[in-house]
Amino acid sequence: MQRIKMTLSYDGTAFNGYQIQPNGRTVQEEVQCALKQMHKGASIPITGSGRTDARVHAHGQIIHFDTPLSIPSENWTRALNAQLPQDVRVLHTETAPSDFHARYDVVRKTYQYRVHNRAASDVFRRNYAVHEPHPLNVKEMRRAAAHLIGEHDFTSFCASKTDVKNKVRTIYRIEIERIQDELVFTFEGSGFLYNMVRILMGTFLEIGRGRRSANELVSILEAKDRNTAGKTAPPHGLYLLEVSYR
Amino acid sequence: MQRIKMTLSYDGTAFNGYQIQPNGRTVQEEVQCALKQMHKGASIPITGSGRTDARVHAHGQIIHFDTPLSIPSENWTRALNAQLPQDVRVLHTETAPSDFHARYDVVRKTYQYRVHNRAASDVFRRNYAVHEPHPLNVKEMRRAAAHLIGEHDFTSFCASKTDVKNKVRTIYRIEIERIQDELVFTFEGSGFLYNMVRILMGTFLEIGRGRRSANELVSILEAKDRNTAGKTAPPHGLYLLEVSYR
Numbered sequence A, B: 001m002q003r004i005k006m007t008l009s010y011d012g013t014a015f016n017g018y019q020i021q022p023n024g025r026t027v028q029e030e031v032q033c034a035l036k037q038m039h040k041g042a043s044i045p046i047t048g049s050g051r052t053d054a055r056v057h058a059h060g061q062i063i064h065f066d067t068p069l070s071i072p073s074e075n076w077t078r079a080l081n082a083q084l085p086q087d088v089r090v091l092h093t094e095t096a097p098s099d100f101h102a103r104y105d106v107v108r109k110t111y112q113y114r115v116h117n118r119a120a121s122d123v124f125r126r127n128y129a130v131h132e133p134h135p136l137n138v139k140e141m142r143r144a145a146a147h148l149i150g151e152h153d154f155t156s157f158c159a160s161k162t163d164v165k166n167k168v169r170t171i172y173r174i175e176i177e178r179i180q181d182e183l184v185f186t187f188e189g190s191g192f193l194y195n196m197v198r199i200l201m202g203t204f205l206e207i208g209r210g211r212r213s214a215n216e217l218v219s220i221l222e223a224k225d226r227n228t229a230g231k232t233a234p235p236h237g238l239y240l241l242e243v244s245y246r
Helices: A027-038 A073-083 A138-146 A196-208 A216-223 B027-038 B073-083 B138-146 B196-208 B216-223
Strands: A002-010 A057-067 A088-096 A106-116 A150-153 A168-179 A182-189 A238-245 B002-010 B057-067 B088-096 B106-116 B150-153 B168-179 B182-189 B238-245
Touching (some): A002 A027, A002 A073, A027 A057, A027 A073, A027 A088, A073 A088, A138 A168, A138 A196, A182 A196, A196 A216, B002 B073, B027 B057, B027 B073, B027 B088, B073 B088, B138 B196, B182 B196
Parallel strands (some): B057 B238
Antiparallel strands (some): A002 A088, A106 A182, A106 A238, B002 B088, B106 B182, B168 B182
16 A cells, blocks of 8 residues: 555635535545546545635645555646546645655645735636725734734634634734735644634734724734634635645 | 617636527626616617627627616616626626617727646636647747738638628737736737637647648638638637727
8 A cells, every 4th residue: 555645726616615525516525536436446535634615725735545556646646637627636646654644744734815905896706816895904904913923822713613622823924915906815824723714814804994903813812702803704715725744 | 768888797617608599608698687687677688799609708898788777877887787697797887879889880809818838737727728738939929920910811710600701800919928827819900700819829829839830821811711720729718808999
């Protein structure tokens, strides 16, 4: 048996999220279905670095699985892509040590969130960026972001329906760049709780609109109460960009 | 009655083209359906500047129609967008003289064609640019384009199934720009025959790959025979960018 590590990219628009479920099309199911064809009907379960919600995109989701086949890495990429639907692609394949784990060995994750910030909406971005027609105060959102850098208990920024006990995470970097008519938010951290990036984004957007002040971040973190933070921003602006391992 | 001129943008991916037909979803039908709701069930036929094929996109399709309603232009845009599906948007509305005609009064049309020119395909551009993994000789394609500028009989670049008799058109400009990992082709002309931009693109791509020489354009034009030109390039790289009137 050989453990394989793969980098996947997918357009989340037509997926009901990453993780397999009874109803709806998922990334995990499509990949396992393609692997099954390559393994003459044998089931090959895959493990991802984490879930992504319905309509959330990925440039660099990481998965691992074990296979009895010996195929050179480049050929894995080509062979699986030939079986996969067009909205999920293998970008890279490599062999990994037999104890490599796509979820437990993560040391850093990077997400991006795209906000199309112009009066008129753009038909070509309706599934790929959140449209915010009103001006946003970038300076104030950057001040808010500064409060989050470092190790914190992010209970206030975690969806209530979660099994995770320890809600302490470290955020290494939050960057807000203006790229033409978009604001692109980059979040880099040790890991992120369920809906954490989307709740952070919902809070930033309220601050950008002037409905909250940047300093409120301090009391929101201290409250450890989901109700004190902003709304959960829509899924389709979010991209899992990169997952790093030791 | 008031004649209205509107600018539409649409993502062609889920449309069976612009023009209404018995089977399949079309842009014309969606717009007429939205207008019907605004006119309490009365049918309001619209006229476009021309058809676009299934999966072809538009940044600036122009339509006209007549209406008994008196509504300020800005409100037309907002009201129709509220009724339309998300993949077609009104960008601009203005009142027009009663003899304005969206098709007959066209003096210039501009199309763009996007080629994603990198080894690996990109899941987010699969419906918005044609993927060409092999290197393309831009200099040679520009030499080919130069042969087409001016007034020519474009019979060789017109799909055989057409009713149009006069196949003389004028091309004012063909530009080929490299923008990051894409080649963007811009075509500006007095008008374009059925499939003309796509057949021009198919021919350019064969020249870019070194399968034909730029000088062949001269004999292809002279032959007045569709079989002498290249293949018809796929629809999803094509955008109707702008329509100009006198």
